[in-house]
Amino acid sequence: MAIDVRKGMPSTKLDRATFEARLRARFQDPAFDPLQREISALIEAAWDGYSNSRKSPRTEKAGPGYADPSYELARDWLAAKRAITEAQRRHDDASAQRRVLLINGSMRSDQTCPSEMSKSYRLCKLAEAVLQEQGLAVGFLDLSHLVSELGRRIHPCKACASTAMPLCHWPCSCYPNYSLEQTDDWMNEIYPLWVGAHGIMIVTPVNWYQVPAGLKAMMDRLVCADGGNPDPTSTHGKTAEEGKALELAGWDYPKHLAGRLFSVIVHGDAVGAEGVRRGLEDWLTDMDLIPAGSMAIKDGYIGYQKPYATSHRELDADEAFQQDVRTAARTLARAIKLQSQGRNAVADEDLRPAILK
Numbered sequence: 001m002a003i004d005v006r007k008g009m010p011s012t013k014l015d016r017a018t019f020e021a022r023l024r025a026r027f028q029d030p031a032f033d034p035l036q037r038e039i040s041a042l043i044e045a046a047w048d049g050y051s052n053s054r055k056s057p058r059t060e061k062a063g064p065g066y067a068d069p070s071y072e073l074a075r076d077w078l079a080a081k082r083a084i085t086e087a088q089r090r091h092d093d094a095s096a097q098r099r100v101l102l103i104n105g106s107m108r109s110d111q112t113c114p115s116e117m118s119k120s121y122r123l124c125k126l127a128e129a130v131l132q133e134q135g136l137a138v139g140f141l142d143l144s145h146l147v148s149e150l151g152r153r154i155h156p157c158k159a160c161a162s163t164a165m166p167l168c169h170w171p172c173s174c175y176p177n178y179s180l181e182q183t184d185d186w187m188n189e190i191y192p193l194w195v196g197a198h199g200i201m202i203v204t205p206v207n208w209y210q211v212p213a214g215l216k217a218m219m220d221r222l223v224c225a226d227g228g229n230p231d232p233t234s235t236h237g238k239t240a241e242e243g244k245a246l247e248l249a250g251w252d253y254p255k256h257l258a259g260r261l262f263s264v265i266v267h268g269d270a271v272g273a274e275g276v277r278r279g280l281e282d283w284l285t286d287m288d289l290i291p292a293g294s295m296a297i298k299d300g301y302i303g304y305q306k307p308y309a310t311s312h313r314e315l316d317a318d319e320a321f322q323q324d325v326r327t328a329a330r331t332l333a334r335a336i337k338l339q340s341q342g343r344n345a346v347a348d349e350d351l352r353p354a355i356l357k
Contacts, residue, residue, distance in 0.1 A: 001248055003241050003244045003245055003248075004244075005163075005240045005241055005244070014050075016047065019043075019046075019047055019050060020043050020047070023042075023043050023046060024039065024043070027039055046181075049178060049179045050179050050180070052179070053179050054178060054179050055074075055177045055178060055179050055180075056074035056075075056076065056077075056176075056177075056178065057178055058074070058075045058076075059072035059073060059074055059075060060072065060073065060075060060078065061073075062232075062233045066231050066233040066234075067231050067233045067234040068233035068234070068236065069233070071232075071233040071236060071237075073232060073233065074173065076176055076188065077169075077171065077173050077232065079188070080171045080188040080191060080192075081171060081230075083188070083189075083191070083192040084170075084171055084191055084192050084195050086192070087191075087192035087193075087195040087196035088195050088196075090196050091195060091196050091197070091198065094340075097135070097136070097137045098135075098136050098137070098198045098199075098336050098337070098340055099136065099137045099138070099139060099196055099197045099198055099199075100131050100136050100137070100138050100139070100197060100198065100199040100200070100201060100332065100333075100336070101138075101139045101141060101193050101194060101196075101197035101199070101200050101201070102124055102127060102128055102131065102138055102139065102140050102141070102201045102203070103124075103141045103143065103200065103201065103202045103203065103204075103215075104118070104120050104121050104124045104140070104141070104142045104143055104144060104203060104204075105120060105143055105202055105203060105204025105205070105211055105212055105214070105215035106118035106119075106120035106121060106143070106144055106203075106204065106205050106212060107143065107144055107146065107147050107212045107213065107214050108120075108121075108144060108205075109144040109145075109147060109148040111144075111148040111149075112147060112148040113147075116312075118144065118205070119205070119267065119311060119312065119315050120203045120204055120205055120267070121142070121144070122312075122315065123203045123265060123267070123322075123325050124140065124142075124203050126322055126325050126326055126329075127201060127203065127265070127325055127326070127328070127329040128140060128329075130326045130329035130330055130333070131201075131329050131332070131333055134329075134330065134333035134334075134337075135333075136199075136333055136336065139193055139196075139197065141190065141193055143212070143214040143215055143218065144214075146186070146214040146217075147214070151184040152184065152186055153183075153184045153185055153186060154185065154186050154187055154190075154214060154217040154218055154221060155174070155175050155182050155185050155187075155217075155221075156217060156220065157172075157174075157217075157220035157221050157223060158174050160174065160238065160243075161223055161224075161227070161228075163240055163243060163244070164240065164243035164244045164246065164247040165227050165228070165229070165243075165247055165251050165253060166229040166234060166235050166242075166243045166246040166247055166251060167229070167235055167238055167240065167243035168223060168224045168227070168228045168229060169224060169228060169229050169230070169231075169232045169235075170224045170225065170228030170229060170230045170254075170256055171187070171188060171191045171224060171228075172187060172191075172221055172224050172228075173232050173237070173238075175187070187218070187221045190218060190221075191222075191225070194222070194225065194257055194260075195256070195257070197260060198260060198261065198336050198339070198340070199260060199261040199262065199263070199292065199332050199333075199335070199336045200260060200261070200262040200263075200284070200289065201262070201263045201264075201265070201328075201329065201332055202215075202262070202263075202264050202265070202280060203265040203267075203325075204264075204265070204266055204267075204276070204280075205266075205267055205268050206266065206267070206268025206272040206273050206276050208272075209271070209272040209275060209276070210272075210276065211276055211279075211280070219283060222257075222287070224256075225255075225256045225257045225287060226253070226255060226256070226257075226286065226287045227251070227253035227254060227255070228254070228256065229243075229246075230254070230256075234246060255287060255288040257287050257288070257289060258287070258288035258289070259288065259289075259290065259339075260289050260290070261289065261290050261291075261292040261332060261335045261336055261339060262284045262289045262290065262291060262292060262332075263291075263292050263293045263328050263329070263331065263332040264277055264280045264281060264284070265325055265328055266280070267321075290335075292331055292332045292335035292336075293327075293328050293331035293332060293335070
């Protein structure tokens with residue numbers, strides 16, 4: 001089959017004046033007023049990188065183990081790859097403590113708008129205490145830091161896999177892109193958290209029938225964990241023709257997170273929670289993770305049925321809901337223990353009555 005790469009979208013290149021105007025707009029604080037000469041020098045340097053498309057200005061040769069050892073790979077990518085390799089080593093160490101990655105999917109924070117913690121954060125803390133009581137090491141990924149902490153970003157997925165799966169590198173090589181100021185990408189720190197975990201627990205609200213934007217951004221960027229190419233030199237970066245040729249020759253779609261257990265807690269309006277739960281479960285099982293107890297809370301804490309202003313008081317009063325979250329955490333912990341013993345965690349008769357659906 002002939003390789004066909006389609007082109008034709010209009011240029012997005014900025015002229016010098018527009019480029020400078022956009023960068024200067026970042027320095028609105030009057031504290032920058034005395035620094036105009038320095039700002040001009042920074043803009044000049046940034047323009048040089050932009051106009052010459054220096055996506056990865058610091059690189060080194062890939063070295064042994066890669067299809068093209070002489071190909072220059074970004075140092076950022078190589079560091080992320082090393083972190084993933086080390087996380088996989090810890091995951092595979094039978095003598096090491098079992099780990100859970102607990103994820104708060106809410107964007108709400110008391111450190112910025114709206115100045116109140118989210119209920120998802122509180123539910124995560126209920127689950128965290130149970131997981132620790134069960135002897136698990138817990139890593140807490142709080143995605144609300146995307147809106148409350150300086151320099152925390154998850155850039156959008158560019159859907160390289162839709163051109164050819166070998167162009168979707170593991171870990172993602174699309175970012176950082178220094179020429180476009182697409183930096184501070186959090187995913188290089190997040191990938192090893194997933195890899196090192198034996199279990200994943202996601203607690204999230206429903207935002208307009210969907211997961212919150214930050215959680216969705218992370219989900220999209222995890223596509224490289226589901227069939228992604230661990231060797232960018234095999235496609236010499238993002239060479240579409242080479243990626244298509246590799247896929248057409250036969251690609252094995254490696255499942256880089258296969259075998260890890262997961263639990264999902266979704267809470268939201270009277271409608272939407274069940275659909276989000278099913279969507280999250282479908283996504284995780286498609287990556288060959290194993291379900292170990294999930295639940296959807298549909299009649300509760302965010303929505304038009306009750307005033308928003310009472311939502312935390314409603315959670316305080318609902319002991320049954322809190323107990324369900326603790327039970328889900330215990331179920332996940334039990335499944336991880338059984339799996340570490342070589343037993344089928346989901347089919348185990350001792351566990352099955354505790355799995356929540």
